[in-house]
Amino acid sequence: MRVCLLSGLLTGLLSLAGCAMVDVSSVSSKEFVALRRGDVLTTGELSNSTRSALQVLGLDENTCEAQAETCRNRLRTEPGLSDEQRMASLSELWLQEALRRETESRLTPGSGALKIHTMAAHLESARYAYAYLFFTTRGPTQRALEDRQAQVRDYYNFSTQQAAIGxxxxxxxxxxxxxxxxxxxxxxxxxxxxxxxxxxxxxxxxxxxxxxxxxxxxxxxxxxxxxxxxxxxxxxxxxxxxxxxxxxxxxxxxxxxxxxxxxxxxxxxxxxxxxxxxxxxxxxxxxxxxxxxxxxxxxxxxxxxxxxxxxxxxxxxxxxxxxxxxxxxxxxRGDALEKPRIYLMQPYDPKRKVLVMLHGLASSPEAWVNVANEVLGDAVLRENYQIWQVYYPTNLPLAFNNRAIRDALSETLKAFDPKGVNPASHDMVLLGHSMGGVIARLMVSDAGSTLWDGLLSEYAVTPDREQRLRSKLEPLLKFSAMPQVSRAIFVATPHRGTEFAENRFARFVSGIIRLPASVLSRVTEIAQLLVDPDSAAPAALTRPLNSINNLSNQDPFVNLAATLPISNRVKYHTIVGNDTPDLPLEDSNDGVVPYRSAHLEGAASELVIPSWHSVQERPQAIVEIRRILREHLAAHSMHARNGLN
Structure with missing residues (x-):
């Protein structure tokens, strides 16, 4: 009998020993990350940290969902948790409540009271997150590498966002x-x-x-x-x-x-x-x-x-x-642009250098969509530059846009810095694509009397008409390099024009271009002064005076402009597209601009990139632009250290 009892007891003990309280299994890397970082914002369920805090108090997620207020009260008052555990968990629970109320609010349109309750819940979540971050025993730097702090920061940021919007x-x-x-x-x-x-x-x-x-x-x-x-x-x-x-x-x-x-x-x-x-x-x-x-x-x-x-x-x-x-x-047609606009991509900052972007023909600031974004994304450039996008009417002749854009930039600088003493008013950088590059070239060039003399050599102008022409044309043809600019980047720029402007399609487009009435009247008046009514009209006025004709390699203005000296105060760079890899470089082009027209002697650098004409969107071009902008900063930092202007 005793043997049987002992045997039964032993069997029972062995049976109990076989009921293991802990077992082990492996989890995937994805599950591991989810366990560590999943929370009410990312998965819609409470984080593992908050569930652990609830379990310490004998609570669980389902109970807290059914009795949210009671659960939060117990979490706030009962002992057994550190302040960090308590604040972080309360922030997440209040965020869960706010998200629940947001869902109800969407299902109940027009419920102002529910929206107020939602914002109040977000304020509670932000308050507990704020308390966790700044008023628990350890500070933010001591928890810098902890996942939980990143989660709580996100609760604060999200609830602050929702409360502010609401x-x-x-x-x-x-x-x-x-x-x-x-x-x-x-x-x-x-x-x-x-x-x-x-x-x-x-x-x-x-x-x-x-x-x-x-x-x-x-x-x-x-x-x-x-x-x-x-x-x-x-x-x-x-x-x-x-x-x-x-x-x-x-x-x-x-x-x-x-x-x-x-x-x-x-x-x-x-x-x-x-x-x-x-x-x-x-x-x-x-x-x-x-x-x-x-x-x-x-x-x-x-x-x-x-x-x-x-x-x-x-x-x-x-x-x-x-x-x-x-x-x-x-x-x-439509809401046509008649004069240049300068768009500041951020509030004016007197300490940041200005990067001016000039788009090309039939284009807009959208041409710089990724260039500007990549500059803004570079912390060094973002902290030292401010971007000004120039949006100008590309139907106007080059000389008109050169004058108008100069005036617009000067007026903008004067409005923000009347005395011209701020860093923003010095060492500006011009970045021009295609026709915008031609205009940028004019803005850093000294014309002297080259353009004016070239005009007079083309036409037999009487002394009387010459005097009247001076008042009309000298502001357009006699100019110096803008003193505020010390660097320029020319991208796919037809400095000497392009034969593309002479093809059938370009001639068709040139024929339908219409100038604004104010400009057309000026052009007409100039043409009447240039052309002697008793003689045949010179070749230059047998076609409309507009931007496409200006970009032709046969245009007298663009050919004369290509001879103008760039100011020795200005460093300049070229970025060239090559869409004809089978041709020698000298004979290549980007589909619109030939290399011979885009190349500039004396450039501080030249980069040729396999690309069509919109080369500014290529990653290699953007990297090069960023390199040049950093070089510009380094050069002027060195000048400042050496006490140079």
Missing amino acids: LFGLYQDELQDASQSEGLYQLALEDWTIRGSTVAMSLNAFSGLPKSLMTATELEFGGLRNQYRRDGLGAELVAAFGDRVVNATDANTPWNEMTFPVFTVLLKFEGNSLDEVLKTRNVEWLGYDPYRSKSTFMAGTEVPLAANFTAGYGLWLARSGFAQQSLLTLVG
């Missing part, structure tokens, strides 16, 4: 009233008080508030190869000050600042300790220009500012209407 939409009238007085505002949201200044939403020359705010991180752009941003703290937003780019003919000045500027928003919660932050219902809205501010101090800690450098530029191009307008301008 507050702007809900309280736009109150904010507009504040912007028209001292700019300070105080908003009430449930038991929260939000304070700030409307100046933080402007950051440019536009008066009043933007029409809307958009989330930069949610915008995608076709046609842009890359989107550039900077990791850090804050919501990345775009302010829309108009539905599209300002019409050039409506403005009294020749420039516009960016109509879709980007800015970064932070929410700063009142309090100097963890307890004070958790008790406060006061929060301050802070806005920053990411081009001017790389970091800021929060609760005594310097933190990098999040930023998006592509969204505003991409939105500007997408809503510009440039593509259609540039073609209509060529034939004098």
Whole structure:
């Protein structure tokens, strides 16, 4: 009997030992990353860290979803968790609540109360994230390599973004009233008080508030190869000050600042300790220009500012209407552009050098879509340059555009820097493609009397008519290099014209080009002064005076312009396309411009790239442009160290 009992007992113990409490299995690398980094933002489910914190208190995800408020209260008050665990988990739970309310709000259109509840939940999530980041025992730098801190930063950024967008939409009238007085505002949201200044939403020359705010991180752009941003703290937003780019003919000045500027928003919660932050219902809205501010101090800690450098530029191009307008301008139809515009890609900065971009025939700033974006994406270039896009009517003769663009740039510089003492007013760089390169060449050349003498040699002009011609033509034909420019980059530029302008298609297009009425009257008057009515008209006036004829290799003006000396103060570079690899370099062309016309003696560098005429979009060309811009910075930094001008 005893043996049987012992045997039974032993069997039972062995049976119990066989019920292992822990087993082991392997996970894939994808599952490993999901376990470490998955959370309510990325997967829609709570993170492993928050689930672990709940389990310490005997809670689980399902219970918390069914009894959210009770769960958050227990997490806030019961012992057993560190402050870091508690703050991070509460931030995620409040974010889960805000996302749930956002879903309900979409299903219940017009529910203002639900939208307010949603924003309040986002404020709670941002507040607990803020407390975790700056008021727990360890600081942000001590947790710099931890996944959990990156998650909590994202909770703060996302909730700040959603709260900012929601507050702007809900309280736009109150904010507009504040912007028209001292700019300070105080908003009430449930038991929260939000304070700030409307100046933080402007950051440019536009008066009043933007029409809307958009989330930069949610915008995608076709046609842009890359989107550039900077990791850090804050919501990345775009302010829309108009539905599209300002019409050039409506403005009294020749420039516009960016109509879709980007800015970064932070929410700063009142309090100097963890307890004070958790008790406060006061929060301050802070806005920053990411081009001017790389970091800021929060609760005594310097933190990098999040930023998006592509969204505003991409939105500007997408809503510009440039593509259609540039073609209509060529034939004098629709909302035609009549004079150059200077578009500043960011608020004017007196300390940054200016990079001026000039597009080609029948084109617009869209020609520089990836060039400009890649410059903005290069931290060194972004911190030292500001981009000015020139949009000009490409139907005008070269001499007219040269004069008009010079005047527009000079007026813009004078408006921002009347005394011309800022770094932005010196050592500018011109970047021109195709016809824009020809104009850039004129802008850095000294004409002296070459063009004027060449004109007189072509025509038998009486002394009386010559005097009248001087008043009309000297501003167009006698000029010096712009003193503000010290470097130029010519891309696929027909310095000596191109035979492409003589083919059948080009002749057809030339025939349908229409000049603006104001320019046409000037051209007609000049033609009447040049041509003696008693003699046959010279060959130069047997065809319309316009941009395409100017680009012909048979055009007297472009051939004379090619002989003008470039100022010895200006370093210049050429980038050339080659679409005829089977031909010797000297006989090659890019499909539009022959190498012989694009090549310039004395260039500091020349790069030939296998490409059609739109060579500026090739990655090799963009890398070369960036190299030249860095070289320009290095050269002038050395001059500054040596005390040179």
